[in-house]
Amino acid sequence: MDVKKCVIIGSGPAGYTAAIYAARANMDPILYTGGEPGGQLTITTEVENYPGFPEGIQGPQMMEEFRKQAERFDTQIHYNLVNKVDFSNGVHSLTLDNGETIHAHTVIISTGASARxxxxxxxxxxxxxxxxxxxxxxxxxxxxxxxxxxxxxxxxxxxxxxxxxxxxxxxxxxxxxxxxxxxxxxxxxxxxxxxxxxxxxxxxxxxxxxxxxxxxxxxxxxxxxxxxxxxxxxxxAIGHTPNTKVFADFINLDENGYIVTEGKSTKTNVEGVFASGDAQDHIYRQAVTAAGTGCMAALDAERYLVEKGII
Known part of the structure; x- marks a missing residue:
């Protein structure tokens, strides 16, 4: 069985940042964009509050830059939707919308939340x-x-x-x-x-x-x-809906459907599964905080793989 070191689900600031860090750590990440590549920033025009862009940047352009940077470090990006998971074993299984099943030692969930x-x-x-x-x-x-x-x-x-x-x-x-x-x-x-x-x-x-x-x-x-x-x-301002339903049978969610993580980490209740971005953050919901947790998730996943002797 071909088992990937790291699979990332979602392609907003959290997912792409996780991919950049994971790729640089030789984790050979595979990223599945989901049904909305780039996340909520693709429906945002001017972004003026993300550090490093003094003149501002268009949301779609910003996510294109994120994607290019992830690909620069050889992240494999696929435009598929993960519509079923099985986290009941040590090796995690993900079923794509084309029927293909992928196996991974670590999974980083970065599926975000959709505004109502x-x-x-x-x-x-x-x-x-x-x-x-x-x-x-x-x-x-x-x-x-x-x-x-x-x-x-x-x-x-x-x-x-x-x-x-x-x-x-x-x-x-x-x-x-x-x-x-x-x-x-x-x-x-x-x-x-x-x-x-x-x-x-x-x-x-x-x-x-x-x-x-x-x-x-x-x-x-x-x-x-x-x-x-x-x-x-x-x-x-009538709330957001976290895109986490597909994980509900295995991952602990709060009363509003957001993924519960341990302490200040991105660890979920399932070993080897980590969560970042708006799928687990109902407080800040900013591109820069999502990117930060994407970094954290990749570092947590790397430590997990090292502890298991996989890398």
Whole structure:
């Protein structure tokens, strides 16, 4: 049986960084990109907060550079989806979407998490033209402009608080008459004069020109009143879904589906299986932190292979 030293599942900043480190450590990594090569950064336009790019860089271009660097060190990259795993034995099995089965001593999971959207056609139309799911990533572009945030949980309130430092007015759309967020976070928002809360309100449509968002159409669920509000940015903050379902039978997940890792390491509950990036990080969710955990996962996997006498 042909057993690979290291297989990496996922191709965002975490996966590609893990590949770079693993390849340089003579682990001969094989990376499977999954259904969304490059991850969430491929739907991001300008990235200005990643170190080393003083003029900023387009998200897709950045991921292309990551890929080239991984390939430079002879990472084998395959555009397949892993749709089944078996981590019940010492050697791990992965089944691809083409039916092929791969065996590996170590597996690094870097499958990321997908932002939840409202499902509005206009939301998709204005993606990267004013619609975003990350205030920390994109808030700077709306400095001095009015924006909206959708959601009533901790994430939404954190996003609204962050944007209030940059924007004159932050319209917070809450579909119920109460928050789901922690009391401390609620107090922070309720005491912020820049945040205008719209209770029992949902977005019906994002409005704009061919090149930018100019407003939104909303409805009050109690009065059924429909109104339009002028904004330049529309931030959806209703949570993320980690892409971890395929591992659920073997890997410990938290109540939201994120992979649980041991302490400050990337180790999972299964020997030889490591997790990095947004698949195990529901707090920071940044490209630079994902890349950092990708590095950690490769180093943890290397130590495991050395301890087992495989390399």
């Amino acid at each position: 959207w409202l499902g509005l056609p206009s939301e998709k139309k204005y993606m990267n033209l004013g619609v975003s799911a990350c205030a920390v990533c994109d808030g700077f572009f709306f400095r001095g402009k009015d924006v909206a945030v959708v959601g009533g949980g901790d994430t939404a309130l954190e996003e609204a608080s962050y944007l209030a430092k940059l924007c004159p007015v932050v319209h917070l759309l809450v579909r119920r008459d109460e928050f789901r967020a922690s009391k401390a976070m609620q107090a922070r928002v309720l005491n912020n004069d820049k945040i205008k809360i719209h209770w029992n309100t949902e977005a019906l449509e994002v409005l704009g020109t061919e090149s930018e968002v100019t407003g939104m159409k909303v409805i009050n669920n109690k009065t059924q009143e429909v109104s339009e509000i002028a904004i330049s940015g529309f931030f959806v």
